[in-house]
Each structure stands twice: as structure tokens, then as C-alpha cells.
Amino acid sequence: MKKKEKFRSPIAEAMHETVRGMHRVGLVDKQTMREFDVRCLTSVEDLTAADIVAMREEAGVSQAVFARALNVTTDYVSKIERGAKRPSGSTLKLLSLMRRKGFEAIL
Amino acid sequence: MKKKEKFRSPIAEAMHETVRGMHRVGLVDKQTMREFDVRCLTSVEDLTAADIVAMREEAGVSQAVFARALNVTTDYVSKIERGAKRPSGSTLKLLSLMRRKGFEAIL
DNA sequence: AGAACTATAGGACATAGACCCATAAATATC
DNA sequence: GATATTTATGGGTCTATGTCCTATAGTTCT
Incomplete structure (x- = not known):
């Protein structure tokens, strides 16, 4: 175990x-x-556009793969990383989960 | 270099x-x-309203706690369970993740 | 009886997020 | 070297997700 x-x-x-x-x-x-x-455990951190770019690059995946993992579209990820859109709700939760537990944890 | x-x-x-x-x-x-x-990353199952109710009840939590785990509002969970709204994108991903790995996996 | 928590149910509304297209840079394949 | 393919940016439009609000009603406490 x-x-x-x-x-x-x-x-x-x-x-x-x-x-x-x-x-x-x-x-x-x-x-x-x-x-x-x-x-205690469900506090979601506010993630900046730069944070998300850093997370994706650390995972070593493209926007397309990153988007698939989140079950969103590729150009939405692009917009998030540029700051054109702001993730919220379950998207933010998923990103927060990924930051704490790693990219593989949400596959 | x-x-x-x-x-x-x-x-x-x-x-x-x-x-x-x-x-x-x-x-x-x-x-x-x-x-x-x-x-290879696109495995998000379609979940019916009944599926989601069953998942929450199996976890043994209220709509409020369930909603907080997903980082959404309580009455959105209520609407989802009644079929008034349909979860999509990252919300569906999060639910799918929870179904496969358990409620604790998304905390 | 009175709180407090639970869930349903309605409407109004903002914006997340999808979909569309074009552009241009790297990288892969020939 | 030429040509596809992948990668990402950036513009726009638009649907319905998801939030916020209020009211109602069944439980389970004290």
C-alpha cells in the first residue's frame, strides 16, 4: 500500500x-x-494567466492537449493564457486541483 | 546551448x-x-441527471457540500440534478473524474 | 413553536466558453 | 529547399452555462 x-x-x-x-x-x-x-480542502486559489501558462509548460504539453485534459476548447485555453478570458467555477477548481496534485491527477 | x-x-x-x-x-x-x-486524453463520459444524483448520494453529501467540491453554486447543482441545466466542459470533466476516482479525489 | 438545514422551483441576467475565420511562427515530412 | 502540419495569437459573434434572487416546503434539531 x-x-x-x-x-x-x-x-x-x-x-x-x-x-x-x-x-x-x-x-x-x-x-x-x-x-x-x-x-478545509476545497479552497480554490485565484490563478493568473501567467500561472496557467507556467502550469501548462511545466506539464510539457501543448494548448491542445491541455485543453483536452480540461475538456474545453483549444482557443479558450489560448484566451485564458492571454488574459482575454477568466476561468471560473469548475474550470478554476480543475486548474487548482491540477496545481496541487499535478497534471496527471486530472487525467 | x-x-x-x-x-x-x-x-x-x-x-x-x-x-x-x-x-x-x-x-x-x-x-x-x-x-x-x-x-488519448479525451475520455469524458456523458452523465445524466440521475447519474449525478447517484454519485452525490453515494458520496453521502448534501448539494451544498457537493457544490463546494465542484466550486459551483448550490442551486446550480439542484438544477443539474433536476435536469433543468446540463453540465458541460470542465464541469463535466470534474464529474467524470469524480465518478472514476471517487469523491475524495477531487478535494 | 422556532431555528436551521435540506431540496425544489421560478425568473432575470451576465459572461464563460464554443465556434468562426485569418495570420504567422515554428516544426515535421518530403 | 519546398511543403505540410503543428503551434499559438487575435479578431468577432452567439448560445446557454452558471449566478443571483426569491419563495415554498419537508426534516430535524432544540
């Missing part, structure tokens, strides 16, 4: 363990714990 | 070499080989 890194910071992990401990002694139910995790 | 790279990443190189080998043996044609790098 492989070690899976669920949290980025030790602080976040410590918080998770704290609440998990509360769950063990019955202070919080499973639903609350899951919601806690979601609230 | 920078070493001239034929491919942008080890991953891309590995993928390309694999398909190129298939081309040599005649398993794929030239056209397919040319666009393999892009085509």
Missing part, C-alpha cells in the same frame, strides 16, 4: 486528525467530519 | 513512442498516430 498524501500542510493534517479524534469519541458524526474536510 | 528536445516531457515521449511502435506494426494509421497525444 502506498502512502497517500491527502493534505498539503501539516497544519491541515493536524486539524483533520483533531476532528477525527472527536469523531472517535462521538463528539461529531461522520457527516460533520466529511463536511469539515470539504470546507 | 540547450539540448534539443524532441518531446516536451518524458510522459509525452513515452506515449508517443508507444503509439509509434503500434504504427510500425500496422496497428494504427498515420492520422491516428499524429493526433494520439490529444485523443
